[in-house]
Amino acid sequence: MSFFKRLKDSISSKAEAVTNKFKEGLSKTRDVFVERVEDLFSRRKKIDEDFYEELEEILIGADVGVNVVMKLIEDLRAEVRKRKIEEPSDLQPILSEMLIALLKGEENAGLQMAPSGLTVILVVGVNGVGKTTSIGKLAHHLKSQGKKVMLAAGDTFRAGAIEQLEAWGQRAGVDVIKQQSGSDPAAVMFDALHAAKNRGVDVLLCDTAGRLQNKVNLMEELNKIYRVIRREVPEAPHEVLLVLDATTGQNALSQAKMFDEKSGLTGLVLTKLDSTSKGGIVVAIRQELKLPVKFVGLGEKMDDLQPFDSDQFVNALFSKWIASDNDVDAASEKS
Numbered sequence: 001m002s003f004f005k006r007l008k009d010s011i012s013s014k015a016e017a018v019t020n021k022f023k024e025g026l027s028k029t030r031d032v033f034v035e036r037v038e039d040l041f042s043r044r045k046k047i048d049e050d051f052y053e054e055l056e057e058i059l060i061g062a063d064v065g066v067n068v069v070m071k072l073i074e075d076l077r078a079e080v081r082k083r084k085i086e087e088p089s090d091l092q093p094i095l096s097e098m099l100i101a102l103l104k105g106e107e108n109a110g111l112q113m114a115p116s117g118l119t120v121i122l123v124v125g126v127n128g129v130g131k132t133t134s135i136g137k138l139a140h141h142l143k144s145q146g147k148k149v150m151l152a153a154g155d156t157f158r159a160g161a162i163e164q165l166e167a168w169g170q171r172a173g174v175d176v177i178k179q180q181s182g183s184d185p186a187a188v189m190f191d192a193l194h195a196a197k198n199r200g201v202d203v204l205l206c207d208t209a210g211r212l213q214n215k216v217n218l219m220e221e222l223n224k225i226y227r228v229i230r231r232e233v234p235e236a237p238h239e240v241l242l243v244l245d246a247t248t249g250q251n252a253l254s255q256a257k258m259f260d261e262k263s264g265l266t267g268l269v270l271t272k273l274d275s276t277s278k279g280g281i282v283v284a285i286r287q288e289l290k291l292p293v294k295f296v297g298l299g300e301k302m303d304d305l306q307p308f309d310s311d312q313f314v315n316a317l318f319s320k321w322i323a324s325d326n327d328v329d330a331a332s333e334k335s
């Protein structure tokens with residue numbers, strides 16, 4: 001087999017592995033949400049108020065978000081009037097087009113990296129959302145791209161957080177800079193920035209405490225961390241990623257609003273999509289927040305954190321609908 005053929009096969013098998021990760025990770029949403037929609041469209045015989053009400057309930061139940069659902073239903077009603085549609089099944093491709101359009105939006109530009117030298121990525125989020133786990137997986141992702149990665153154990157508040165980060169550091173094969181539990185996170189960052197520069201590290205991933213109870217303290221602590229980082233690397237942090245837990249639904253949106261622009265967020269990591277049937281939260285996030293979803297958590301394994309890819313997402317959920325749409329297109333082209 002030629003070198004190029006081998007390379008092509010390896011690239012396509014990697015792409016296939018990613019497709020499978022998205023398909024497996026989103027299987028709960030596909031099984032519950034997509035199948036409920038399908039059932040509604042095949043069971044109902046006419047498009048009446050009961051039909052719209054049930055559709056609304058399914059969409060809200062999938063955490064698509066009330067505002068987005070209201071707009072979707074309004075747009076569907078307008079299409080029904082304009083195209084004089086009577087059969088629910090004729091409306092299904094229109095709904096799928098609308099959902100796909102909402103999901104696609106801007107392409108994921110990936111992580112913002114320093115043009116040269118050290119890139120600093122700060123990771124924030126409330127306790128238990130999967131912050132430490134995501135940092136470990138992100139370290140693995142960046143390392144597999146050939147980057148030299150280091151972790152800073154900035155969550156000195158939660159018992160066990162430092163050990164947990166160290167365990168992930170070991171698993172990913174990257175160094176972890178830490179101090180004792182209870183020490184000043186800004187001092188940990190200072191040490192980590194120096195160590196990273198001395199050891200020629202490409203990316204420093206910084207964990208932070210996520211105590212929700214005291215918003216003022218949390219923001220003050222973050223501001224102090226920013227000052228330390230900027231003093232050492234003036235254009236840093238290059239990314240401030242907020243980790244959100246998909247299973248908390250609309251709560252995730254209010255957390256994002258709490259961390260708001262003051263914390264200089266640049267993107268989101270949405271974890272535990274595999275544990276929920278309410279993957280519609282991605283639509284709500286894309287529509288209601290001005291922040292890009294950069295990574296999604298699709299499972300607990302090291303390579304289960306994937307860069308968000310709207311094509312993969314849409315394909316994982318709606319491939320059946322897309323395939324049947326293509327069949328319809330092909331049939332109408334033939335006739």
Ligand SMILES: Nc1nc2c(ncn2[C@@H]2O[C@H](COP(=O)(O)OP(=O)(O)OP(=O)(O)O)[C@@H](O)[C@H]2O)c(=O)[nH]1
Nearest residue numbers: 126127128129130131132133210271272297298299
């Ligand atoms: N199924 C699944 N589980 C996940 C994912 N991401 C994280 N988890 C799990 O979520 C739990 C909490 O993750 P942690 O990383 O400890 O949460 P954390 O945000 O660091 O917690 P704090 O350090 O208290 O802020 C762990 O059991 C993880 O294995 C994911 O994408 N899918």
